Amino acid sequence: MTSTREGATAVAVEGSNQAPVDIGLAERLFDELRRRTGTNRGITRTSYGLGEQIAHDIVTREARKLGLDISTDAGCNLYLTMKGRDEGPAIFIGSHLDSVPMGGNFDGAAGVLLGLSVISGYVRAGIRPPRDITVMAVRAEESTWFGASYVGSRAAFGLLTEKELDHVKRSSDQVPLGRAIDAAGGNSEMLRAGTPHLNPENIAMFIEPHIEQGPLLVERGIPVGIVTGIRGSFRFREARCIGAYAHSGATPREFRQDAVRAASALVMDLEDAWTTLQQEGADLVVTFGQFSTDPTEAAFSKIAGRLNFSLDVRSQEPETLKRMQAITADAVARVEARYNIRFELGRLTDSTPAKMDEAIVAALTSAAAEQNIEAIAMACGAGHDAAVFAAQGVATGMVFIRNEHGSHNPDEAMEIDDFAEAARIVSALCLDPPLAGAGAG
Numbered sequence: 547m548t549s550t551r552e553g554a555t556a557v558a559v560e561g562s563n564q565a566p567v568d569i570g571l572a573e574r575l576f577d578e579l580r581r582r583t584g585t586n587r588g589i590t591r592t593s594y595g596l597g598e599q600i601a602h603d604i605v606t607r608e609a610r611k612l613g614l615d616i617s618t619d620a621g622c623n624l625y626l627t628m629k630g631r632d633e634g635p636a637i638f639i640g641s642h643l644d645s646v647p648m649g650g651n652f653d654g655a656a657g658v659l660l661g662l663s664v665i666s667g668y669v670r671a672g673i674r675p676p677r678d679i680t681v682m683a684v685r686a687e688e689s690t691w692f693g694a695s696y697v698g699s700r701a702a703f704g705l706l707t708e709k710e711l712d713h714v715k716r717s718s719d720q721v722p723l724g725r726a727i728d729a730a731g732g733n734s735e736m737l738r739a740g741t742p743h744l745n746p747e748n749i750a751m752f753i754e755p756h757i758e759q760g761p762l763l764v765e766r767g768i769p770v771g772i773v774t775g776i777r778g779s780f781r782f783r784e785a786r787c788i789g790a791y792a793h794s795g796a797t798p799r800e801f802r803q804d805a806v807r808a809a810s811a812l813v814m815d816l817e818d819a820w821t822t823l824q825q826e827g828a829d830l831v832v833t834f835g836q837f838s839t840d841p842t843e844a845a846f847s848k849i850a851g852r853l854n855f856s857l858d859v860r861s862q863e864p865e866t867l868k869r870m871q872a873i874t875a876d877a878v879a880r881v882e883a884r885y886n887i888r889f890e891l892g893r894l895t896d897s898t899p900a901k902m903d904e905a906i907v908a909a910l911t912s913a914a915a916e917q918n919i920e921a922i923a924m925a926c927g928a929g930h931d932a933a934v935f936a937a938q939g940v941a942t943g944m945v946f947i948r949n950e951h952g953s954h955n956p957d958e959a960m961e962i963d964d965f966a967e968a969a970r971i972v973s974a975l976c977l978d979p980p981l982a983g984a985g986a987g
């Protein structure tokens with residue numbers, strides 16, 4: 547233990563090779579977040595809504611106590627900066643503070659609180675890092691609210707479209723995105739003009755710590771994962787197959803316009819394509835997560851005239867996504883002709899796959915090894931703000947924290963000890979970042 551001037555929560559520097567972190571701060575803030583954004587089941591932090599604002603207010607208050615520079619941008623993203631010794635591009639540590647409805651306390655918030663734990667560790671240990679460290683609390687990452695991916699981080703780079711600002715509406719109350727941003731204190735006019743707040747050249751690297759959303763770390767018994775790449779996606783959230791309702795006994799096969807058989811044929815066509823691409827070595831996952839006839843219209847003795855479904859296709863490789871999009875279009879046309887139905891796929895949303903920076907992956911890996919922290923390299927299956935930074939040419943890395951029961955549900959279970967291990971890895975990275983002309987600390 548180091549001695550702390552104020553004698554308050556100890557800074558977790560137990561051995562000479564342990565980077566400083568303030569885990570007490572994170573524990574306290576996780577508790578406060580749970581208390582103040584909790585609902586009868588799980589927590590809800592609505593994008594540009596009340597819960598997200600409470601979370602932003604909490605971390606702003608803590609940043610003030612730590613003496614950090616505090617600023618926001620037109621998209622209401624929050625930047626909390628500790629000054630470094632040297633001039634030069636800052637190291638960003640960030641994630642989002644919104645959540646899905648009735649979600650868990652750790653998805654997103656863990657990344658922001660980890661950044662604050664690292665900074666508070668330096669402040670308490672009296673260390674000034676080589677470069678400015680900016681903790682970024684990103685707005686509106688969860689696409690469940692606006693049906694759009696990475697709203698906050700795209701806003702920061704001036705990438706939101708006028709169409710999105712005007713026409714994309716929040717699922718809970720139908721408020722258009724631009725108005726929700728203005729109501730939260732942002733400036734949709736500036737976003738409309740596409741003026742970027744962030745310049746990739748001023749960001750040395752973006753590190754996003756996040757709980758793992760799959761089962762790998764729990765299954766392998768490892769506390770931390772170091773991400774090598776993020777899968778991108780294309781999705782149709784509200785697709786429909788439109789045929790014609792008809793009597794099941796009285797309608798011969800050639801006169802049927804059966805939405806169930808047609809949509810099922812589409813599923814099997816994409817299943818075959820998935821098998822073929824996977825055999826060729828492609829990274830790919832295909833999901834029809836929603837697939838239902840309308841219970842108010844469909845019946846046991848009726849041919850289904852309509853079926854609603856969703857399609858979610860993900861890959862680490864841009865060329866695989868492109869191929870699957872073309873395959874989907876072909877399959878749709880083929881099935882329409884064969885079954886005499888019509889597909890309305892609805893709005894397409896997509897995101898670009900992102901490769902993590904090799905130097906960062908290597909530096910995180912050795913930061914773990916030097917502190918005797920077990921960590922494995924792994925791919926990331928879900929979308930994250932880190933993908934936006936990587937697409938802007940920012941050197942990007944992600945650190946996964948072991949978490950049971952997946953995410954986007956109240957049962958997320960991250961252990962604070964695993965969080966501490968991840969924080970120590972990031973803390974060590976920031977003290978000796980893989981940059982030309984820095985890292986002498």
Ligand SMILES: [Zn+2]
Nearest residue numbers: 642653654756
């Ligand atoms: Zn998240």
